[in-house]
Amino acid sequence: MVMRNFAVWLMALALLPAPFFQALGQSPKREITRIAGEVYRFQNNFHYSVFAVTPAGIIATDPIDADAARWLKAELKRRFNKPVRFLIYSHDHRDHVAGGEVFADTAVVIAHENAKRDILDEKRPTAVPEVTFADRMTIELGGTVVELTYVGRNHSDNSIVLRFPKERILFAVDFIPVRSIAFRDFPDAWFPDWIESLRRVEAMDFDILAPGHGRLGKKEDVALFREYLESLRGQVQKYAREGKTLDEMKPLIQLGQYESWGGYKNWFQLNIEGMYRMVQANRRGN
Numbered sequence: 001m002v003m004r005n006f007a008v009w010l011m012a013l014a015l016l017p018a019p020f021f022q023a024l025g026q027s028p029k030r031e032i033t034r035i036a037g038e039v040y041r042f043q044n045n046f047h048y049s050v051f052a053v054t055p056a057g058i059i060a061t062d063p064i065d066a067d068a069a070r071w072l073k074a075e076l077k078r079r080f081n082k083p084v085r086f087l088i089y090s091h092d093h094r095d096h097v098a099g100g101e102v103f104a105d106t107a108v109v110i111a112h113e114n115a116k117r118d119i120l121d122e123k124r125p126t127a128v129p130e131v132t133f134a135d136r137m138t139i140e141l142g143g144t145v146v147e148l149t150y151v152g153r154n155h156s157d158n159s160i161v162l163r164f165p166k167e168r169i170l171f172a173v174d175f176i177p178v179r180s181i182a183f184r185d186f187p188d189a190w191f192p193d194w195i196e197s198l199r200r201v202e203a204m205d206f207d208i209l210a211p212g213h214g215r216l217g218k219k220e221d222v223a224l225f226r227e228y229l230e231s232l233r234g235q236v237q238k239y240a241r242e243g244k245t246l247d248e249m250k251p252l253i254q255l256g257q258y259e260s261w262g263g264y265k266n267w268f269q270l271n272i273e274g275m276y277r278m279v280q281a282n283r284r285g286n
């Protein structure tokens, strides 16, 4: 019984935002680990970003929040003694881009053009991107090349992926969970564009997938997540076309093969609700 409660408590903790950790008097879990070559992963509790260390400075990505960014900036100075020259946002959501101003003294801030619009409109607490692009952009610093690609709308309408060709790493945030189902009820989601954007990522050349949450993955995890989305959408659409309500279809939807994936226990019912909302938005009832 004690163990069971402990597990429930741990699960509840996993859903709390970062400030809660400080409120509880626990320091956030922050860590830097090397993925491969020049590319490292930065962890702040349940959020991750990546950065590349080149002889001419550092290419950083999502700052996550101001405290995390200050910690990272001090660590980068201590470990590498190089300034951050570029700061690239994966998409506009606050929990990934907050704190960009910490690096703005030395870095050029880059994002998709729609991310800049949303950062301004939503008043995100971060540095406003100075350089934006629509489809593709390549950055070169100290002999290191990073390719930034907009793969279409998915989770947000401004998510970009970063490819590090030398290390064969792809950084993609929030729209390709690794062996995990989708977040809650698909907030800020675009369908069926999301599926198309995953196919574009599947056509790219890389081995390691570095997500914004959870463990590192491989290229094959992209197709696995696309198949999950397609299966979920297929079943929700089928029952909707049969005239079933959301409550009627919930117990009928069978995707037990994903039970071992992250988030299944807490979010599977919410995934059905979100998918139902999107399916219904794009069909005409009979």
Ligand SMILES: [Zn+2]
Pocket (backbone or CB within 6 Å): 091, 093, 155, 156, 174
């Ligand atoms: Zn997001």
